[in-house]
Amino acid sequence: METFFTQSNLLVLLGTTCAVFILVSIIFYYHWRKYSDRTEVMVLAETIYLSVGALLFAGALIVIGIL
Amino acid sequence: MVILDADEQIVAMVRRHWFAMLRVTLGSILVALLPLILWAVFRMINVIPELSLRTEEMMLFFYVIFLIFVWMFYFLEWTDYYLDVWLVTNKRVIDIEQKGLFRREIISLHHDRIQDVTVITSGVIATLLNFGKVHVQTAGERRKIILHDAPDPEEVKRMILSRVPPHRYMSM
Numbered sequence: 001m002e003t004f005f006t007q008s009n010l011l012v013l014l015g016t017t018c019a020v021f022i023l024v025s026i027i028f029y030y031h032w033r034k035y036s037d038r039t040e041v042m043v044l045a046e047t048i049y050l051s052v053g054a055l056l057f058a059g060a061l062i063v064i065g066i067l
Numbered sequence: 068m069v070i071l072d073a074d075e076q077i078v079a080m081v082r083r084h085w086f087a088m089l090r091v092t093l094g095s096i097l098v099a100l101l102p103l104i105l106w107a108v109f110r111m112i113n114v115i116p117e118l119s120l121r122t123e124e125m126m127l128f129f130y131v132i133f134l135i136f137v138w139m140f141y142f143l144e145w146t147d148y149y150l151d152v153w154l155v156t157n158k159r160v161i162d163i164e165q166k167g168l169f170r171r172e173i174i175s176l177h178h179d180r181i182q183d184v185t186v187i188t189s190g191v192i193a194t195l196l197n198f199g200k201v202h203v204q205t206a207g208e209r210r211k212i213i214l215h216d217a218p219d220p221e222e223v224k225r226m227i228l229s230r231v232p233p234h235r236y237m238s239m
Contacts, residue, residue: 005125017132024139027168028146035150035165045149049142056138060131067124 010064014057021053069154069161069173079226081153083216084198088148095141102130143168153214155226160203162212174212178230180205186220203227 028049032042071077109115118126150165161175181203188199199220204211217223 010125010128013132017135021135021139024143028142031146031150031165031168035163035171041149045142045145049138052138053135056131056135060128060135063124063128063131067121067128 007064007067010067014060014064017060018057021057025049025053069163071156072158075156075158077154077156078230079155079223081155081214081217081223083148083151083214084196084218086192086196086198087216088145091141091144091148095137095144099134099137102133153212153217153223155223155230157230160212160227162214174210176203176205176210176212178227179232181227181231182206184224184227186224188220 029046032045036042106115147165147167150163150171152163154161154163159175159177160181161173164172164174166172183202183204185202185204186199187202188194188197193199193216197220198216198218201214201217201220201223202211203213214223
């Protein structure tokens with residue numbers, strides 16, 4: 001397991017997850033902006049979603065760095 | 068959101084009760100913590116052998132990836148919660164239902180077609196927090212719309228029935 005999950009393989013896995021996250025965010029934005037008229041709630045939702053997502057990705061990057 | 072007629076006005080907008088979202092939130096937190104709980108339990112009963120520091124760090128990496136997916140799932144549920152809405156206008160009841168990310172249903176029932184409004188409150192929490200199901204049934208086509216976890220369902224029923232023409236109301 002340790003030989004397969006090298007730093008570069010983990011980075012590829014993280015990059016793929018990041019791509020999925022960005023794709024899902026774009027779909028969320030599409031829905032939130034198209035179907036809701038409460039912009040202040042949507043801006044708050046976007047901020048929370050992206051901030052926590054960015055923190056998690058930063059955490060994963062730090063772990064890869066330690067490895 | 069929905070295109071209304073020129074002389075149509077929104078009387079009320081009803082979303083599911085906040086408890087529906089609290090349920091999802093608690094479920095997501097439990098799912099997020101589950102690997103940690105299992106890890107601690109298995110460690111305690113010595114099921115997991117001693118792992119190297121590198122393997123443990125790698126497991127931490129996969130746990131963070133898992134959390135990212137739980138986070139995406141949570142927002143998917145929130146989007147579903149937030150975009151599911153009932154609009155009561157002076158002419159009709161509009162049920163907008165978001166099902167996942169790529170399916171959206173909009174059903175509108177004109178007040179003069181409504182034949183029956185039923186309220187079902189079941190369970191201790193639903194009774195204490197005052198939420199429940201509201202079924203609205205129309206006459207001919209046997210169409211029905213259901214709002215799950217409606218806050219103050221009796222008030223929603225009253226609001227709809229107060230707009231149903233008297234001759235229909237009396238026949239119920």
